[in-house]
Amino acid sequence: MTKKCFIVTFECVYILTAVLGNRIDEIVIETLTNRDNYSSASVHDKYIYYTSLTPFGLVPPISENVTSFEMNAGCQGGCILLNDAANLEGNNSYEICFNAFHFLIYIARMSGDDSVVLKTVDIPEILTICDDYTQVWVRWKDGVIGFGTGSIGLNEKITTTDSKPFRVYGVGVTSFYLGVWRVNIKAIPTGYYCAMTYTYCYTQLLSVSTQKIKTYCASECQKSNDCVGFNYRYGGSMNCELIEGGNIIETEDDYEWHYYAKCLQDKTACLKCR
Numbered sequence: 001m002t003k004k005c006f007i008v009t010f011e012c013v014y015i016l017t018a019v020l021g022n023r024i025d026e027i028v029i030e031t032l033t034n035r036d037n038y039s040s041a042s043v044h045d046k047y048i049y050y051t052s053l054t055p056f057g058l059v060p061p062i063s064e065n066v067t068s069f070e071m072n073a074g075c076q077g078g079c080i081l082l083n084d085a086a087n088l089e090g091n092n093s094y095e096i097c098f099n100a101f102h103f104l105i106y107i108a109r110m111s112g113d114d115s116v117v118l119k120t121v122d123i124p125e126i127l128t129i130c131d132d133y134t135q136v137w138v139r140w141k142d143g144v145i146g147f148g149t150g151s152i153g154l155n156e157k158i159t160t161t162d163s164k165p166f167r168v169y170g171v172g173v174t175s176f177y178l179g180v181w182r183v184n185i186k187a188i189p190t191g192y193y194c195a196m197t198y199t200y201c202y203t204q205l206l207s208v209s210t211q212k213i214k215t216y217c218a219s220e221c222q223k224s225n226d227c228v229g230f231n232y233r234y235g236g237s238m239n240c241e242l243i244e245g246g247n248i249i250e251t252e253d254d255y256e257w258h259y260y261a262k263c264l265q266d267k268t269a270c271l272k273c274r
């Protein structure tokens with residue numbers, strides 16, 4: 001059973017558009033980074049433009065030195081970041097980028113303020129993916145970094161060796177046009193919610209009830225496999241609205257309501273509206 005969660009990230013702000021089920025095993029993340037902002041950032045600040053996949057609990061786990069997902073990096077390309085810290089803020093990174101203008105893939109090593117391209121290859125076909133998903137994988141071990149398409153280990157498109165390898169703990173993605181990444185995860189919501197005050201989420205509701213305190217509303221949501229968050233209003237009746245996954249969610253400022261989004265694993269991977 002595949003259960004999905006959609007997260008939209010623009011300049012690394014998460015927007016939840018939909019989610020299905022309590023045991024989410026796939027997230028769909030949309031990214032969009034302004035290329036000029038990204039290009040003008042200093043090397044040690046590039047990570048700001050990446051969405052970290054690590055908090056969602058990747059399958060296979062990063063400890064296996066490989067990651068794999070379906071991507072549609074958009075018609076302008078994008079990058080995958082491997083970093084020596086789970087939050088991508090570490091000093092050492094590999095960047096695997098798809099430059100759609102120049103029809104190439106390159107692997108760069110970033111360290112502190114330095115960025116060195118380790119390898120470049122011309123691969124037009126990988127970039128004809130504007131309107132389709134491609135399964136891709138990245139492997140790394142003892143300084144050997146490889147990228148390919150299809151099942152893990154097959155169709156290697158680029159590989160290189162870094163003389164100063166580091167241990168990878170974080171994976172991030174970015175794109176310079178709307179990019180979509182479908183990632184297998186092993187996520188079990190643990191009961192945390194993150195608050196978006198004075199925000200109301202318009203979407204399909206599972207139920208509406210009157211709850212004296214917010215915690216009761218949260219526990220109603222926690223009990224439901226299909227609840228991805230709730231709208232809560234202090235006072236009044238019918239003040240607890242459970243939000244159903246699998247639907248597009250839109251939000252609006254609202255002086256009465258607060259939106260609470262379910263978090264996966266712990267507080268680090270919350271399904272925010274925006």
Ligand SMILES: *[C@@H]1O[C@H](CO)[C@@H](O)[C@H](O)[C@H]1NC(C)=O
Nearest residue numbers: 010011033034035036037038
């Ligand atoms: C670059 O980033 C800044 C700050 O986040 C933002 O205000 C600006 O709109 C961005 N530039 C473009 C061209 O989107």
Ligand SMILES: *[C@@H]1O[C@H](CO)[C@@H](O)[C@H](O)[C@H]1NC(C)=O
Nearest residue numbers: 084085089090091092111112
């Ligand atoms: C990154 O480098 C800076 C300056 O060299 C150092 O202070 C910091 O501890 C390093 N961070 C990590 C995570 O190694």
Ligand SMILES: *[C@@H]1O[C@H](CO)[C@@H](O)[C@H](O)[C@H]1NC(C)=O
Nearest residue numbers: 063064065140141142143167
């Ligand atoms: C992953 O890479 C590290 C560092 O190169 C290595 O110590 C470890 O054994 C590797 N793990 C696997 C599962 O290959």
